[in-house]
Amino acid sequence: MKFLELLNRIGLIAAHRGARSIAPENTLTALKKSVGKCDFIEIDVQLSRDGAAVVMHDDTLERTTNVSEMDLFKERSPYKVSDFTLDELRMLDYGSWFYKDKNHKEPLLTLGLALEFIREKGLFMNVEIKDMNGTFSDERVVESVVKEIVSADVDERILLSSFRHEYLRMFKEKLPNVPTAVLVEDKHPQNLIEYLRELRADAYHVNDESVDEKTVKKLREEGYFVGVYTVNDANRAKELFNMGVNSIFSDSLNRELGMSGL
Ligand code: G3P
Ligand code: MG
Numbered sequence: 001m002k003f004l005e006l007l008n009r010i011g012l013i014a015a016h017r018g019a020r021s022i023a024p025e026n027t028l029t030a031l032k033k034s035v036g037k038c039d040f041i042e043i044d045v046q047l048s049r050d051g052a053a054v055v056m057h058d059d060t061l062e063r064t065t066n067v068s069e070m071d072l073f074k075e076r077s078p079y080k081v082s083d084f085t086l087d088e089l090r091m092l093d094y095g096s097w098f099y100k101d102k103n104h105k106e107p108l109l110t111l112g113l114a115l116e117f118i119r120e121k122g123l124f125m126n127v128e129i130k131d132m133n134g135t136f137s138d139e140r141v142v143e144s145v146v147k148e149i150v151s152a153d154v155d156e157r158i159l160l161s162s163f164r165h166e167y168l169r170m171f172k173e174k175l176p177n178v179p180t181a182v183l184v185e186d187k188h189p190q191n192l193i194e195y196l197r198e199l200r201a202d203a204y205h206v207n208d209e210s211v212d213e214k215t216v217k218k219l220r221e222e223g224y225f226v227g228v229y230t231v232n233d234a235n236r237a238k239e240l241f242n243m244g245v246n247s248i249f250s251d252s253l254n255r256e257l258g259m260s261g262l
Contacts, residue, residue: 002156003040003124004179007202007225012039012247013257014126016230017057021251024098025064026055027106031117037253040124040159045111045145047136052086053111053144059130065092066102082135086110111145115152124157126227128183131164142170149175161205172200181205181227188215193222203227205249208236213243220244231257 006012015038018030026043034041044057061067061079068079072091076083095106111127118125132141149155160171161181168180181203182189182196188210189195196204196219203225206215211228219226229249231237237248237257250257 003159004156004177004202006040006124007159007179007246009039010244010246011241013253014038014227014247014249015041015253016249016251017042017044019253021253024095024106026057026109027094028109028113028117029095029106031109031114034253035121035123038250039247040126041118042126042128042249043109043111043114044128044130046081046130046132047141047144048081048086048089049083050085051136051140051144052089053148054081054086054089055109055111055114056081057130061089061092064097065094066096067092082132111148112152115148115154115158118157119152119154122157124159125154126159126161126181129160129162129164129167131162133164138164138166138170142167142174146171146174149178159203161203165199168201169199179203179225181225184210186210193218193224196222196224203246205229208240211240211243211245216243216245220246 015034017025019033023030023033031041043055045053045055048054059081067073089108093105095104096102155175155178159179159181161183163183165182171180179202182201183205185207204219205227208228208231216226225246227247228240228245231248231250232252234257
């Protein structure tokens with residue numbers, strides 16, 4: 001099955017940043033722990049100073065690594081991910097903040113490794129590309145991500161999304177078979193359907209606070225996949241699926257939330 005076929009289903013659960021309620025978000029352990037508990041996995045991707053695609057949500061390292069405890073990096077506050085090279089990022093620990101145990105470490109997850117993992121296991125993944133406008137050119141971001149997708153040979157297994165919609169237009173030109181999702185928070189673009197059509201997008205991902213039945217209905221009638229983040233409550237999940245929402249992004253990964261039967 002391809003991700004494109006998954007887009008026709010409803011009642012899907014996406015593991016938001018991996019199984020982030022039981023493992024440190026966006027690590028390989030979080031990916032492994034989400035297997036069997038979701039229909040696809042969502043990760044966040046950004047670039048290191050030297051242009052390597054790495055899996056991390058925040059644009060600074062403080063919350064999810066031990067960077068502030070390392071003497072080597074004590075002059076590097078505010079610890080922007082894009083100020084650190086891949087080699088430097090590899091020196092950090094991505095687990096002890098979560099386990100609250102200095103000895104329980106997790107290594108950096110790169111996009112390359114995440115994609116290799118889903119190919120080996122036959123899984124599906126939503127790769128969210130963080131908005132790096134102002135730090136890297138759109139071309140540089142898109143090139144780095146495309147290179148990893150091509151080299152891992154996973155174009156049928158992924159959905160690309162971003163709050164920076166310009167990336168999506170460029171992805172479609174370079175990888176026309178890979179579905180894309182326009183990601184928004186709190187505000188819908190004007191003339192939504194035309195907007196999605198113009199970007200050649202396949203899906204629309206919106207935060208729970210801004211979703212409404214009329215918009216979902218319209219999107220579904222026009223053939224768009226609708227994803228809603230972040231939903232951890234079973235009653236709310238049911239409500240959204242009854243509206244026609246295709247997928248929720250969830251931290252809690254309770255199988256009861258979903259209805260896909262996958
Ligand atoms: O892609 C859906 C969701 O992950 C967007 O929000 O901030 O958790 O990446 P965020
Ligand atoms: Mg995300």
